[in-house]
Structure formats: structure tokens, C-alpha cells
Amino acid sequence: MQKEVLTTQTIxxxxxxxxxxxxLFSVKPKLWMLYIGIISLVAVINIYTSSDNEQPFYEDNNTDTYTETDPDIWVDVIIALIPVIAFVVIFIVLMRVFRKMNSKELIKTRARYFTNVTYTINNAFFKKQGEGFENTYQWEEIHRVKETPKFYLIFSEKMQAHVIDKAQLDPWQTEDIKEIFDSLKSKVKVSLK
Structure with missing residues (x-):
């Protein structure tokens, strides 16, 4: 007998x-690591190719050792860290853009997509239906399934996910969903905890 989980949720x-x-954070780590790697490479290149590669030395008359001095060392460090600072600024701007898509406004204008939505999950398909809409996806059409500590994310596109809140599932539903997702590994990329 085929397992099926039917749950109605409101987000x-x-x-x-x-x-x-x-x-947002379920984007493949390879992309984040590539971005961080490029930024780090630029920072290292900036450090090694700074205009003052030669460090001035002077002889301290009180001792027989040479002491290194460079009053502009902080300028060089800041110039070398500009790519890292740019990365942080870009990241903060992106986070604000995503927050700007205000969740309150989204729920207010499109409440039917978040209120009393029924999800049907079985080995053959994934269905999401609510007031005035019904979407059915065969598992071959799904990009990937990812489990996070609080959600099951079912990606129909690379950055578009259908969210199932674990807190609104019964314990037996959670077990059944995991079994269903585990059996789908040949059809779709599944990453469970």
C-alpha cells in the first residue's frame, strides 16, 4: 500500500x-564558497601587490637591532580588506532586499497562498491546494527536497520552494514524510537530516 500524507497548514x-x-541559505554551498574564494583571492592579491612592498628600516641608536616602521600600515590593511568589506556590504544589501519583500505585506495581499493550504505528499506526486488554486507536481518535475531543522523545502525551481512547517505536522506524519522522501531518492535529489 502506498503511503500518503495529507496536511493543512497556515503560515x-x-x-x-x-x-x-x-x-536563501539552502543555496548550494559551492556558490557561496566560490564567492568567498574570489573575494579572498582579491584580498590576498591586494596585500601582496601593495605599492609599498619594501619596508623602511632604520637603525635604533640605543640598540644594535633594526626596527621596522611603516606609518601607513593601516592604510594598506584597509585597502587589502576592501573586497571583504564589499562582500559584507553586498550581503547586507541582499538581506535587506529579501526583507523588503515584507512578509506582512505578502501575507496580507496573498493570504490564500499561506492560509489553509493543503499539501498531499505520496510516492507519485506532490500537490498543493488552497482557495482558488491547485498545483500538482510529479516528482520528476521537482528540482530537489531539503529538510531543515524547522521545515521541509520542496523546490520546484532552484530558488522557489514550497514550505512545509514541521511544527504543524503530527509525529506520525513526520515519520511518513521522511519515508516517502527517502523512497524518492532515485527520482529527485533529497537531503534529509
Missing amino acids: DVETLKKAKKAV
């Missing part, structure tokens, strides 16, 4: 904010 503003962050 509030706070849950939607957390879900949006989960989708």
Missing part, C-alpha cells in the same frame, strides 16, 4: 520570515 508572518531565510 504566519514569523514562520514566513524564517522560511525565506531557510530558502
